[in-house]
Amino acid sequence: MAPDITPRQAAVLNFIAECIDEHGYPPTIQEIGQRFGIASTNGVFDHLKTLERKGFIERSSKARSIRLTPKAAAGLTRRHADALPLVGRVAAGYPLLAVENIEEYIRVAPRLARRNAFCLRVTGDSMIDAHILEGDIIVVDRDRPPATKDIVVALVEDEATVKYYYPQDEMVELRPANAAMSPMFFPAEQVQLQGVVISLQRDLDAHSPIPR
Amino acid sequence: MAPDITPRQAAVLNFIAECIDEHGYPPTIQEIGQRFGIASTNGVFDHLKTLERKGFIERSSKARSIRLTPKAAAGLTRRHADALPLVGRVAAGYPLLAVENIEEYIRVAPRLARRNAFCLRVTGDSMIDAHILEGDIIVVDRDRPPATKDIVVALVEDEATVKYYYPQDEMVELRPANAAMSPMFFPAEQVQLQGVVISLQRDLDAHSPIPR
DNA sequence: TGGGTTGCTGAATTTTTGTTCAGTATACTC
DNA sequence: GAGTATACTGAACAAAAATTCAGCAACCCA
Numbered sequence: 198m199a200p201d202i203t204p205r206q207a208a209v210l211n212f213i214a215e216c217i218d219e220h221g222y223p224p225t226i227q228e229i230g231q232r233f234g235i236a237s238t239n240g241v242f243d244h245l246k247t248l249e250r251k252g253f254i255e256r257s258s259k260a261r262s263i264r265l266t267p268k269a270a271a272g273l274t275r276r277h278a279d280a281l282p283l284v285g286r287v288a289a290g291y292p293l294l295a296v297e298n299i300e301e302y303i304r305v306a307p308r309l310a311r312r313n314a315f316c317l318r319v320t321g322d323s324m325i326d327a328h329i330l331e332g333d334i335i336v337v338d339r340d341r342p343p344a345t346k347d348i349v350v351a352l353v354e355d356e357a358t359v360k361y362y363y364p365q366d367e368m369v370e371l372r373p374a375n376a377a378m379s380p381m382f383f384p385a386e387q388v389q390l391q392g393v394v395i396s397l398q399r400d401l402d403a404h405s406p407i408p409r
Numbered sequence: 410m411a412p413d414i415t416p417r418q419a420a421v422l423n424f425i426a427e428c429i430d431e432h433g434y435p436p437t438i439q440e441i442g443q444r445f446g447i448a449s450t451n452g453v454f455d456h457l458k459t460l461e462r463k464g465f466i467e468r469s470s471k472a473r474s475i476r477l478t479p480k481a482a483a484g485l486t487r488r489h490a491d492a493l494p495l496v497g498r499v500a501a502g503y504p505l506l507a508v509e510n511i512e513e514y515i516r517v518a519p520r521l522a523r524r525n526a527f528c529l530r531v532t533g534d535s536m537i538d539a540h541i542l543e544g545d546i547i548v549v550d551r552d553r554p555p556a557t558k559d560i561v562v563a564l565v566e567d568e569a570t571v572k573y574y575y576p577q578d579e580m581v582e583l584r585p586a587n588a589a590m591s592p593m594f595f596p597a598e599q600v601q602l603q604g605v606v607i608s609l610q611r612d613l614d615a616h617s618p619i620p621r
Numbered sequence: 622t623g624g625g626t627t628g629c630t631g632a633a634t635t636t637t638t639g640t641t642c643a644g645t646a647t648a649c650t651c
Numbered sequence: 652g653a654g655t656a657t658a659c660t661g662a663a664c665a666a667a668a669a670t671t672c673a674g675c676a677a678c679c680c681a
Contacts (some may be wrong), residue, residue: 202440203657222434225638240659242640260472260667264433305517306610328540328611348613359624364466396664399540399609405436417628435666452629459627472637472668587658 202251209233213263217311224264224387241276242376279338281336283316305336309396317350317357323360324348327374329397335359336396343393352389353381359394419446420528421456422465425475435475442493450528479514483514493548496529517548525552529562529569536571539586543599545569545611549604556605564601565593571606 202210212312216224223230230241245263248254254282255264285300303316327348329335349362351371360371360381369388372380373374413424424444428436436444442453457475460466467476479492497512515528530544539560541547549562561574563583566575572593574584581600 205658217433220474221429222473225472227638228546232648233582235659239661239662243658258639258666260437261434262432304519304520306516308516328537328542394613394636396613397609397611401606401608415627433624439668447629449630450669451671453630470669
């Protein structure tokens with residue numbers, strides 16, 4: 198049996214997931230065709246039959262009756278369902294968002310999920326004076342250009358760090374929000390900015406039952 | 410204007426939400442009609458027009474194109490839309506969650522939306538030493554019994570306040586997390602506990618474009 | 622007592638959507 | 652070099668679904 202998916206099929210599957218995310222209901226066959234420039238509804242129909250045969254979707258003969266199966270997640274390149282990747286321990290040499298670095302997917306408010314963003318669990322108390330605590334989950338926007346005084350996530354020597362951002366001529370100052378710690382200075386080329394912290398979620402409810 | 414919903418309309422709204430939950434896509438007009446024994450599609454159509462006029466759903470002329478708005482949560486007996494009410498200025502004499510007190514519905518992580526909870530925007534800096542800032546949105550669980558040292562929302566003289574909770578024999582101490590402020594003591598019967606703060610969301614991104 | 626809202630019936634009509642059939646071209650594989 | 656999967660075109664057709672129109676009955680409100 199072939200559990201494989203072709204690039205074209207994956208694109209169709211992704212589009213279906215996007216539609217559900219965005220509109221709340223699946224696309225019609227003609228809507229899929231429009232998106233991919235497939236003139237004949239039968240071209241799309243073939244894709245759907247194949248995706249169903251391979252177990253990625255379920256359908257019936259009714260309008261918009263496409264359903265994603267749990268297996269569909271395997272064929273999706275984009276995350277689904279209002280989730281952002283939680284980056285865990287950062288593995289040396291890998292890009293921050295490499296699969297190896299992703300611990301899990303965290304469900305966040307849709308407003309945040311629509312961004313090109315990721316989540317990071319804060320370790321240490323270097324930002325405590327900015328009221329960001331150990332264990333807080335921060336949401337980091339990768340598309341937002343960092344401005345002076347922004348709180349950023351930077352990669353220095355393969356370690357991710359959260360600090361205030363103060364760029365200088367050839368150097369970058371990363372300033373903690375903790376009176377007990379000193380600012381750090383690096384040559385600009387040694388600092389890889391990953392994004393700007395746009396939101397924060399804290400769980401005060403440590404001893405709560407685990408949600409489904 | 411009537412932001413109200415009749416029992417019949419609420420039943421229809423609930424059925425729509427159930428369908429989305431269960432099948433992954435909204436029902437058609439005829440499916441709704443079948444469920445409620447409404448013979449004419451126009452009977453259902455009237456309901457949909459009314460629900461749309463009242464802001465509970467959005468639709469287009471396409472098949473199954475019903476979408477629940479965040480407001481839909483108000484009409485639902487079960488919670489589907491991952492939204493919690495944001496309680497605004499507290500009106501004297503009204504229950505905290507009366508329609509008059511609800512400013513809007515905030516989309517939150519589904520884990521939180523499943524609770525019997527509401528959101529509150531923090532005013533003032535009485536909890537700043539607990540790293541809760543003015544403007545933060547806190548999520549308050551109404552079903553969680555408050556324990557000593559929990560951060561709670563309490564209603565005292567028709568004003569909602571966020572404080573540490575220290576119950577005593579006949580009195581309740583509400584303790585701020587701010588060295589510049591003093592604890593307050595009230596007879597237990599003057600304090601209406603609304604719930605325990607279980608989560609917090611902060612937007613650091615004040616000058617970002619408004620999400621759609 | 623008249624006007625508005627709610628909650629429908631019944632029928633006609635249009636639009637949207639899914640399905641089927643008959644082909645074509647390319648690539649892979651045995 | 653035959654056989655199979657992929658990825659389509661184009662046309663015709665059937666079905667599902669939405670929309671509109673013309674009513675009716677019950678209720679509340681003022």
